[in-house]
Amino acid sequence: MNCLEERILKDGVVKEGNILKVDSFLNHQMDVKLFDEMAKEYLKRFEGKEINKILTIEASGIGIASVVALRFGVPVVFAKKTQSVNLDGEMYTAEVESFTHKNINNVIVSKKFIGPEDKVLIIDDFLANGCALMGLIQIVSQAGATVAGIGIAIEKGFQPGGQIIRNLGYQLESLAIVESMDAKTGTVVFRQ
């Protein structure tokens, strides 16, 4: 069991509707020492991969991505969510449907900051249906850059995102894959 799985068992809260609240250490209050331990784990898992840039999405991916970037010694670019599309051609854009908020956002990244020479590690806090992640992959692809790998903190293994992304051939490393949760007992079971 790694540091993130241990922390989820200690401080995560399971709510009805398959919601796992980790806002005390991951995505509202952020334990950056934990992030640094997670960064070391990503370093191991992506050893030997050429990576020169990290891409994440606002807002809750930024903290993890920044600490991971410090360990990898590379800059971070964060994609912005917006409801209006910038049509001046200076931005890569991808549409992302949110199942949580039942709306469609555009995810944008300035063309200045990703190009064909980039080997990109995508970092995000959660993976469930994979919608946000597919948007980020689209943007890397529009830039002609390469997805060197994908590092997720918590994957909901009972939702389809992880399998879809792995079937596409990407190296997807989720530090905690939740197989099942029970709001009544508060139990969380991780994939071995």
Added chain:
Amino acid sequence: MNCLEERILKDGVVKEGNILKVDSFLNHQMDVKLFDEMAKEYLKRFEGKEINKILTIEASGIGIASVVALRFGVPVVFAKKTQSVNLDGEMYTAEVESFTHKNINNVIVSKKFIGPEDKVLIIDDFLANGCALMGLIQIVSQAGATVAGIGIAIEKGFQPGGQIIRNLGYQLESLAIVESMDAKTGTVVFRQ
């Protein structure tokens, strides 16, 4: 001249309307090695202050705050911007008027993550009119916590925010205070 001032002269772009674009290293693409140098500078400037938590605001404050928090060895809490107010009493809220976007946002922080025992260092990327910062100070005050200090990356010295905050008695440390800018020549003059 410190590392941030040097970087602004090298890669900052002055645009009409007193806009300083620093999106290549500060708030879209983020140079986390620069952030770590900035963090060391904050450590010096707030030496001897008791600090157990960093508070910032989404989205562009999160990267800097996370790297600074790693140096200070404390967690980060980031305030969320929202247009709807959560009325269930679980959140501290403050109204923040944005001069850039001409609208009013609510800034919210869960009551779970700041309390009377906290000595808070507030970190943000920009200070101009001080609206966002006043919102964060209000939230710390609602929590009965103490503002131990305020660390800003870039202060627009020709706008009133910095003076207002200093007049209130806070230790405000801005790593680069822009005295004047000229979009025609691209010149940036820093306060000594």
